[in-house]
Structure formats: C-alpha cells, structure tokens
Amino acid sequence: MRPMLKLDQLSATVGEDDEAKTIIDGLSLEVPAGEVHAIMGPNGAGKSTLSYVLTGRDGYEVTGGTATLEGDDLLDMDPEERAAKGLFLSFQYPVEIPGVPVMTFVRTAMNAQRTARGEEEISAPDFIKKSRELGAQLNLSAEMLKRPLNVGFSGGEKKRLEIFQMMMLEPRFAILDETDSGLDIDALRTVADGVNALRNPERGMLVITHYQRLLDHIKPDRVHVLAGGKIIKTGGPDLALRLEKEGYDGVLGEAA
Amino acid sequence: MALSVSDLKDKFRNPGPAELELIARYAMLPESAQRERAFEAFAETGLPHRRMEAWKWTDFKSAIKAVEAPSKAAQCAPLPAAEHVIEFAGSKVSLPDTLPAGIELHERADAQALGGAETVPLGAMTAALSGRVGGLGTLIIEVAGETSAPLHIVTKGDRDETNFARVAVIVRPGASLDLIESHVGGAGFSSFLIEIGMQDGGEVRRTVLQRGSGDEAQALTAIINLGAKSEYTQTALAFGAKVARLETRLTHRESESHATLNGAYLCAKGFHADFTSHVLHGAPSSVTRQVTKGAVLDGGTGVFQGKFLVPRTIGQHTDADMQHQALLLEDGAEVFAKPELEIYADDVECAHGNTSGALDPNQLFYMRQRGIPEAQARALLTEAFVAEALEGANEGVREAMLDAARSFLTETVR
Numbered sequence: 001m002r003p004m005l006k007l008d009q010l011s012a013t014v015g016e017d018d019e020a021k022t023i024i025d026g027l028s029l030e031v032p033a034g035e036v037h038a039i040m041g042p043n044g045a046g047k048s049t050l051s052y053v054l055t056g057r058d059g060y061e062v063t064g065g066t067a068t069l070e071g072d073d074l075l076d077m078d079p080e081e082r083a084a085k086g087l088f089l090s091f092q093y094p095v096e097i098p099g100v101p102v103m104t105f106v107r108t109a110m111n112a113q114r115t116a117r118g119e120e121e122i123s124a125p126d127f128i129k130k131s132r133e134l135g136a137q138l139n140l141s142a143e144m145l146k147r148p149l150n151v152g153f154s155g156g157e158k159k160r161l162e163i164f165q166m167m168m169l170e171p172r173f174a175i176l177d178e179t180d181s182g183l184d185i186d187a188l189r190t191v192a193d194g195v196n197a198l199r200n201p202e203r204g205m206l207v208i209t210h211y212q213r214l215l216d217h218i219k220p221d222r223v224h225v226l227a228g229g230k231i232i233k234t235g236g237p238d239l240a241l242r243l244e245k246e247g248y249d250g251v252l253g254e255a256a
Numbered sequence: 257m258a259l260s261v262s263d264l265k266d267k268f269r270n271p272g273p274a275e276l277e278l279i280a281r282y283a284m285l286p287e288s289a290q291r292e293r294a295f296e297a298f299a300e301t302g303l304p305h306r307r308m309e310a311w312k313w314t315d316f317k318s319a320i321k322a323v324e325a326p327s328k329a330a331q332c333a334p335l336p337a338a339e340h341v342i343e344f345a346g347s348k349v350s351l352p353d354t355l356p357a358g359i360e361l362h363e364r365a366d367a368q369a370l371g372g373a374e375t376v377p378l379g380a381m382t383a384a385l386s387g388r389v390g391g392l393g394t395l396i397i398e399v400a401g402e403t404s405a406p407l408h409i410v411t412k413g414d415r416d417e418t419n420f421a422r423v424a425v426i427v428r429p430g431a432s433l434d435l436i437e438s439h440v441g442g443a444g445f446s447s448f449l450i451e452i453g454m455q456d457g458g459e460v461r462r463t464v465l466q467r468g469s470g471d472e473a474q475a476l477t478a479i480i481n482l483g484a485k486s487e488y489t490q491t492a493l494a495f496g497a498k499v500a501r502l503e504t505r506l507t508h509r510e511s512e513s514h515a516t517l518n519g520a521y522l523c524a525k526g527f528h529a530d531f532t533s534h535v536l537h538g539a540p541s542s543v544t545r546q547v548t549k550g551a552v553l554d555g556g557t558g559v560f561q562g563k564f565l566v567p568r569t570i571g572q573h574t575d576a577d578m579q580h581q582a583l584l585l586e587d588g589a590e591v592f593a594k595p596e597l598e599i600y601a602d603d604v605e606c607a608h609g610n611t612s613g614a615l616d617p618n619q620l621f622y623m624r625q626r627g628i629p630e631a632q633a634r635a636l637l638t639e640a641f642v643a644e645a646l647e648g649a650n651e652g653v654r655e656a657m658l659d660a661a662r663s664f665l666t667e668t669v670r
Binding site: 055056057058078079080082083084088089091094095096097098099100105106108109110112113116148165169 | 616617618619621622623624625626627628629630632636637639640641643644
C-alpha cells in the first residue's frame, strides 16, 4: 500500500537557540491512504509537538529527517499551503476568534483553500446547505454557527466545532490531537460518528490520544506508541487495549 | 480695513507663517464681537503644539508649515448617504434642496454665541475663521421633531488651501437627529467645528468618517451638551492624515443623560490619528460608555486621550466606563494613550481599561492551519477587532465603514 503520510527520521526542537530542546528525535512513520493510525504515549512524549511540526507552527525547528504528504515535502510549505494541500489539524485546544462568526470563518478558509488549489469558490447556497446538514449531524444549531468562533463555547462544543470544520473542509489527511479530551460520553459518540463518516479509501488519519476510550469509537488500523520523541512500538488495535491494561510503564519496559 | 494685521499679530507669541496667513484672513472678515472672542481665545495658544500638555502627541504647528493646497484632491468618497447632503468645499457651501421632516436650517453670517468652543484651540480658530466674506459663518441646524431620515454633512476640498466650517445643532425637547459626517480631506488644512445642544429627552446619533491624505491636517472638534434624559451616540472611524485630531468635549448638563463615544482608528505609514475626549459629569445619574479601538502599522501613529471628570456633589451616581485597545500590527507602529478618571463624588461606578499589543500568534496559526493566508488572517482579525467599536454606526453606512476598514487592511496589512 502506498504511504500517504511518510515521516522518515524526523527530528525537531522547541525553543530558541541555546534553549532549544529536542522533542522529536528520529521519528519514522507511514500512514497509507484509507487507514486510521493512532499515536499513543505518555505525557511529554512529543505527541502535540508532532502535530505542530507537521502543520508548520512557529517555534518548532526541524533539525533532521523528512515529512511528505503524497510525495510533497511538507516541511517546505507555509501552514496555509499545507492546509490547501489537504492537511487538517483538529486542535487539542481550539482557539477563540472574537468577532469572526463560525460561518464566515469556515467559508473564508474553504474558499482560500480552493483558490490556492485553482478551484472555484463555493457558492453561497451550496455552502449554507452543506453547513446546515453537517451542523445538524453534529448537534450544532444554526444560532451557534452564527456566533464568533469558539467564543463562549464549552469544551465539548469546541471539539464538535473542530469536527464540523473538518467535515466542511474535507481534508485529504487529518490529524486529531486529543480530540477526546473534554468530551462527555454523548459528545464523544457524536464526534466519533463524524470522524468515522469521513473514513474512506482516499483519506488518511492520525489520531493522537492519551487514552484508549476514543479508540473504542474510532477503530484504528494501527497503533503506535510514541515515547522520547520516537515510535518505540507498533501494533494492531489490541496494542491500545494492552496499554490501557498494563500502562505505559509495562509496555515501555518491555520495549526498552 | 478695520482691523490692523500688525495689532492682531501682536496677540500671538512667535506666529509662524501659517498663523500669519490665518491672521490675515481673519482681518478680512466682517467684525463681530463673538468672532473676536473666538479669535482672542485662539491667539492665546496659536496653532496647538507639542509643548502644550493636551497636544504633546499631536502637533499642528509643526505639521502645518504653511497654508497651502495639498498635492491631491480628496481621495476618498463620502459615506453612501446621498440624500439631504450639506457640503462644505473650500469656499463653497451647498445646502440640500429638501430636508428631512423636523429639521430647519438657519444661515448666519457671523458667529453665534459659543458653546464652549473657545476652550479648544482649534475650535476657537474655526469659530473665528469659519466665516466667508459676505457669506455663511455658522450653519444652524434646528431639530424640532423626530427626523425621518439622516442628514449628511460632507467636508471635501478640491485641492483647497483651507476648509473651515462651523455647524451648531439645536435639538429641541424630545426631538431626534441622525447625523452622518464624511470628512474626506482635499484641503491642506481642514477644520470642522460642531456644537450640539440637546434639550431634555433629545436623541442624537452621530456617525463620522475621517480620511485625509498624507500631506493634510484635519481637525474635527465637537462640543456636546446633554439635557435631562437625552441620549447621544457617537461612532467615528478615522484613517488619520499627516495630522488629524477628533476631539469631543461632552457635558452631562442635566441628570439621567446617556452618552456613548465609540471610535476606531487605522493608521498606515505617515498617518496620524488622535482621538481626544473630555466628559464632564455635571449632573447626577448620568451614563457614559466609551470604546476606542485602534490598529497601527509601521510608521503610523495613534493617540488616545480620554478624560472623565466627576465633580463632588453634582456627579453622584455617575456610571462611566472607558476602554481603549490598540493593536500594533508591525514593529515601528506607535500608539500613545492617556486615559484619565478624575472623580470627586463618592457614590459612582467608574472604570477604565487600556491595552496595546500585537495580534495573537495562536489565533494567526489557527487561521493559517485552516488555509487562510497570513495577510488575510491578519486583516480578518484586525477587522473583527475594530468592528466592535463601529456597531453603533448608522446602519445605512456601517457596512461601507467596515468595507473601508477591510480594504485598508487587505491592501496594507502584510
């Protein structure tokens, strides 16, 4: 199977010059199209750093290795170019954007991506129709979609809004960073249904999580354990169950 | 000539070439006691300059080296309110053929009694010089009922040296006025003075656009007096000029009046916009709300000076809030702020806040991750930031104000 996302010996530091700390340390990973891979790991393993390095956030410096999406060098692109290429990050902590309504924001993003890809902008009626349908699916009312992005939203609402954006933007590859945190059982189910609806043979996903429970709802094809900035163990879905039972220490002890 | 220029000159300390020209113009105007009082007040200071505390960041004297025409006519269209337009263009004034119901205009050759304009140097100057030989000195707008449509005042030069205009507004009890103003420059030195006297239960909404070019000086001075239970809402958008000042002096004269003074400034390189206000709570149980927002680029300057004065007995039960927030969009942007609360009454609610900073990198990254290019993300965030201050604008022109802000930001924010 052709790899969609391919990381080869990727290393990255956080912080300025003398203070720079290596967080990602020779990480290699391949996610083929059509598959969902989970990355699990203890606190401080580098999970969120990995998501920011892949999406191009300032403050992270790649010091070695490569990262490609469908053969294109991600590390050479600005964040917005990576997004237009089809890379989407569901943020662990979605950011509030006062004064910019959800609908305005998503439409601006969608059209910016389309313009960058040389496609036509979405028409207003098509956009409204699509956002209503997906909003209903995720229990987001029309009133909520008119409010400023994430402002005054509960933790669970913010996460549902991340999935809403993902479903609207239809990325080629999605990274979900701790999407389960802050969700109650019902919201978890709603979010997982949304993610599962996007699974298809053309799309890859990387689900970063601390706990097994999200993986009960979003069944991964592969599970990787990230510790000390690299993948130290890879297995099938049963690996997540073992981690839950034996803890990271148990599994890591065996790997070391 | 009844007035001797050299006698007049002696009233000024070290008049510069621009002041000498203004003195000569004053000498040409018909004599009037009121005008003379205004001129005397102006002579006290001359063109205001940086050694005066209230003008330390906004120096008209050094900005106006000489009274001369700007290199270009007005570049910006007035707000889209085409009915009932009063236009001051250099030496010409055009009045509308029809007026909204409830409004009457009175033209006066000489200046009427001042509503306190002599306390502001450029207000006094405008009162002294707004007259045209044999023409209109002060336009009085009398509002006697609930007006049916907005009245639009435009000041717009056609490469004139100066454009001085003075308007007095009298709002009768229970009457209401929707006033739109477009001050789009086109003169080397434009100065507009408006005095609004509101009687009990009156309502005024004033929506202002200011936009000059980089070689013009512009002053907008407003003197507002509020009667009992009257309501005044001011919303201004300023792009500045070489030097521009929007000064508002407002007095709650009677109890339970309500004032909102909101504004936004957007300053590019070489542009300077100053929002200065002075609010006197001269009667109990009055309310003031003030939100000023600004965004400034490298080489631009924003100034906010706000003062609430609440005297001991008459200011009881004042409820007042002043907020100023500025975005420094690039290194080299300058914002000067001086918020002041001077409170002597002991049973009041007064608050103020003042912040300045850059755009939030977390917000920028979030937007870029969604595919919005950096320049567009910066413009969108800045527009959203200033939009709050423009919510109270006349709804017929608010979208045009936001469009002006948006295109400014899209074209200049990088």
